[in-house]
Amino acid sequence: MAINSSRPTILVTNDDGIEAHGLHALATAMLELGDVVVVAPREGHSGMSQALTVRVPVRYREEKGDTPYRQYSVSGTPTDCVKLALHTIVPCRPALVVAGINHGSNASINVLYSGTMGATLEGCVAGLPSIGFSLVNREPGADLTPYLPYCVDIARAVLERGLPDGVALNVNLPRRAVQGVKICRQAPARWHSEYDARQDPWGGDYYWLTGIFESLDGEAEDTDDWALRHSYISIVPTRVDMTDYPMMKAMEDWKWRKH
Amino acid sequence: MAINSSRPTILVTNDDGIEAHGLHALATAMLELGDVVVVAPREGHSGMSQALTVRVPVRYREEKGDTPYRQYSVSGTPTDCVKLALHTIVPCRPALVVAGINHGSNASINVLYSGTMGATLEGCVAGLPSIGFSLVNREPGADLTPYLPYCVDIARAVLERGLPDGVALNVNLPRRAVQGVKICRQAPARWHSEYDARQDPWGGDYYWLTGIFESLDGEAEDTDDWALRHSYISIVPTRVDMTDYPMMKAMEDWKWRKH
Known part of the structure; x- marks a missing residue:
């Protein structure tokens, strides 16, 4: 697979799967900035977080399509896609990893469950500037056109400036x-009433995951939740180091048994 | 299901599944501190991160066993277990959520992929003090006895002192x-050489996830990786707010298009 080396290579992935509208809208927009390779899950993997395929091997294949970029599908999770793309599929080291455009919000605590952000954080762990894009609208056919110039601007800025080691961007539209665009912190929040309990025709109980999102800091104007409710694009710089440093210090005086 | 209300209720879960040795060793140890309810995945879910079951419903059933606590298996991920336990299975709000003892390390960046820590962070998102325990040894029959007094000490300290909102503990043995016990930060690291490529009998390529762990800050004595290599128990206070605050500030001067 030959790639024109005068332009940066951009790896594009997602969690909604290789056929998703948002994936190809993003891939096409990224052609403005570089050569694009799409490596995405064969099937949708919403809510997959940074899950790995451990107990079975993964496979990939090139997908034929009338696209101005090559596309490959992987029999695994979004994170598997990034790992296998960097290990085997993409012949050079990409300059940028982008995931999305996800059909549904990944703002606030949804970052923890998001396959889109799982893939993004995987690019970040691999030392590459990485951005996840998500739209606060679950309709698979939503018009993405108005958002694409912003996605290109954000990706261009990251290509030009880079990102610190261990920091990726969580962008929600x-x-x-x-x-406009706002730099935000991740809103503290909780889901409640999370299951819809039903009975099958034989009287067995089963539970559909659902739930109501509740912001725990609804008035603060520096959160992604606030920005999105006020029609701003939110960008949360998101770190892979999950250490709580103040608590590390606070725990110094906890006493432990001697060995 | 009746629970003696004079003792705290402790929810015990894991990612290795309802039959794992580490789960029952931890559950039995927790009886020293409170009443125990086990809610764990029906099957093993290593590397599941904080993944959710979204596209199919989940079910649970009580498992019969000669144990001094009730145990329930869930047809989903570790995070599903915590969600369904809190929503439906456990009749009162637990005082503590513990996950493990995982058979394998969840130190350093492994926290991102860990189903054990996915369940732990889910307890934390739900506002409960939560601790994940993992052993740097993948043998399913490893002797856990020497570690259990430490697990009890750590859980007791958390029951007595609580944890700040949004902070859980990642404990590795x-x-x-x-x-001894060390309070640590999450070691920066990378996995490389991540796939073992093979061919099936028909000439098709497939890829097993494997890899070599490389610490990126091997000499620093405040990381979990260092502590474990020097035979300390590592405790990393781990936060669900993934915002990188310094980068938020640094991005203030990035310029964006006007709407």
Whole structure:
């Protein structure tokens, strides 16, 4: 697979799967900045977090399509896609990893469950500038056109400036017309009433994951949740180091048994 | 299901599945501190991160066993177990969530992929003090006896002192005799050479996830990786807010298009 080396290579992936509209909208937009390779899950993997395929091997194949970039599908998770792309599929080291555009919000605590952000954080762990893009709208056919210039601007800025080691960007796009871009923190929140309990025809109980999102800091204007509710694009710089440093210090005086 | 209300209720889960030795060793040890309810995946779910079951419903059933606590298996991920336990299975709000003892390290960047820590962070998101325990030894029959007094001490300290909102503990147990307990930061690291490529009998390529762990800060004595290599138990206070605050500030001068 030959890639024109005068342009940066951009790896594009997602969690909604190789056929998703958002994936190809993003891949096509990225052609403005570089050569694009798409490596995405064969099937949708929403809510997959940074899960790995451990107990079975993974496979990939090139998909034929009338696209101005090559595309490969992987029989695994979004994180598997990034790992296998970097190990085997993409012949050079990409300059940028982008994931999305996800059909649904990955703002606030949803970052923890997001396959889109799983893939993004995987690019970050591999030492590559990485950005996840998600739209606060689950409709698979939502019009993405108005958002694409912003996605290109954000990706261009990251290509030009880089990102610190261990930091990726979680970008969420508001449902309504964009009022601007805001750098935000991850809103503290909780889901409640999380299951819809039903009975099968034989009287067995089963439970569908659902739930109501509740922001725990709804008035603060520096959160991604606030920005999106006010029609801003939210960008949260998101770190792979999950250490709570203040608590490390606070725990110094906890006493432990001697060995 | 009646629970003696004079003792705290402790929810015990894992990612290795309801039959794992480490799960029942931890559950039995926790009886010293409170009433125990086990809610664990029906099957093993290593590397599941904080993944959710979204596209199919989940079910649970009580498992019969000669144990001094009730145990339930769930047809989903470790995170599903915590969600369904809190929503439906456990009749009161637990005082503590513990996950493990995982058979394998969840130190350093492995926290990102860990189903054990996915369940732990889920307890934390739900506002409960939560601790994940993992042993740097993948042998399913490893002798856990020497570690259990430490697990009880750590759980007791958390029951007594609580944890700040949004902070859980990632506890890893060293392979050799314990020299003590250290409060640590998550070691920066990378996996490389991550796939073992093979061919099936029909000439098709497939890829097993494997890899070599490389610490990126091997000499620093404040990381979990260092502590474990020197036979200390590592405790990393781990936060669900993944925002990189310094980068938020640094991005203030990035310029964006006006709407």
